[in-house]
Amino acid sequence: MKLVTIDDLITQIRSYNAEEEEIVTKAYNYACNLHSGQKRASGEDYISHPLNVAYILAQMHADRDTLCAALLHDVLEDTLVSKEDIAREFNPTIADLVDGVTKTYKVSFFSKNSQNIANQKKLIAGIIADVRIIIIKLADRLHNMRTLEFKNEAKQKEKAVETLEIFVPLANNLGTYGIKTELEDLALKYLKPNAYQKIAEQVAEIKNESQECLFEMLETIKYILTSEAIPVTIKLRTKHIYEIYKKLNQNHQLTDIHDLLGLKVLVDSIRECYWSLGLIHHEYNPLNDRFKDYIANPKTNMYQSLHTTVFGPKNHLVQVQIKTTDMDNIATYGLTAYWDINKGEARNVMQEDLGRKFQFYKSLNEMKLLGLDDKAFVDEAKKELFSKNIYVYTSKGDVIELPVESNVIDFAFRIHTEVGNKMIGALVNGLEVPLTYVLKNNDRVFILTAEVTNTEVNHWLDQAHTSHAKRKIKEGINKTT
DSSP states (O other): OOOOOHHHHHHHHHHHHGGGHHHHHHHHHHHHHHTTTOBOTTSSBTTHHHHHHHHHHHHTTOOHHHHHHHHTTTHHHHSSOOHHHHHHHSOHHHHHHHHHHSOOOSSOOSSHHHHHHHHHHHHHHHHHHOHHHHHHHHHHHHHHHHTGGGSOHHHHHHHHHHIIIIIHHHHHHTTOHHHHHHHHHHHHHHHSHHHHHHHHHHHHHHHHHHHHHHHHHHHHHHHHHHHTTOOOEEEEEEOOHHHHHHHHHTTOOGGGOTTSEEEEEEESSHHHHHHHHHHHHHHSOBOGGGOEETTTSOOTTOOOOEEEEEEOGGGOEEEEEEEEHHHHHHHHHGGGGHHHHTGGGHHHHHHHHHHHHOHHHHHHHHHHHTTOOHHHHHHHHHHHTSSOEEEEEOTTOOEEEEETTOBHHHHHHHHOHHHHHTEEEEEETTEEEOTTOBOOTTOBEEEEEOSSOOGGGGGGTTTOOSHHHHHHHHHHHHHHO
């Protein structure tokens, strides 16, 4: 791994925000002095870690306060400096960010496990205060995973499991696909080293065998689109090792994974995305059941793209993703893409969009209002936020996101409290179902209501699955007692 220096960080910052060079240099020198004499497990000076974390964030074009907090993120934990010292030396926002990423050590705990749970709760709940806390922690975890080879095997496995359980879902929910996939691959490398190595070798072999086909397609598509005056950039893409591992664990064969290798076609506008799709389908026959339109129906973490699988040369199946350059940036960087798009207002736009567009953020607020203890909060977060979600439709065609195992009761209260309170029945895909019916992806749900509150609502508390539904039911019970 390349040795990152302060000059590398400053050069990166100059490329997008040169006026912040002075304060970032000040933060580096401040952290350097505080960490003087401290070493990492690798034998490097400790400052190399916060420097690398800041560099990862600078590659995302992070703002000044985030970069300074990244450089200072371990000083409260590892030195005698206080939050108030940081606020005086820099500003209160940087101090809050550093405090937000600092583990809870100055509190008495019954056990190491209870301390870990408290830290996990602090990390997850940090999104509510400032999403940049989580972004710094993701960069922190990414660098720690990149250098995990210097830890003993037990610590490697512990960190790998925690990464998959907590950090990967957080990265996924924020749409930071680049960090998510690297964390997954690194975790698999330490949890299942033989499987990781075998898949890596198989992919390299298939990639080598298919390279001629892919380059032929790349040149053909580029020629077709530029002939129609569509500016285009085309990149080769390979499915990440962890994603392949999951497929193989579901009894798929490597040859059955149609998106193992593919092309990413980047154009300037949505109109050109659909135009390019038609031109590509005219040249290469599509596999009809493998088409996905994530532009008309974006994923809840903002991902947008057209996905199609086509028969390439020699009948090779190749997935082609078609998107704009902005869509590709958001797909890779998620919310952090706002640092480029919105510049000085990025943090406010991030926080505002979290509240408006991201269901997991709303669920976090619901859990906070339930007043759960540390363990119950973390358990609920893992169940509700970090498990796979389903997407179901209202009778009007609106998409509702719910955690796996959600039922009709959860759906009704997600739409509106009054819909839940007045529900007397439900139709799913046109058929009457019990209110405890567990919903599946793409179900279309119609709630039957009465003009008065259903007296059965009080009995639904134990049957609801989501925090939101439970809280609304509790509020209703409290009003009537």
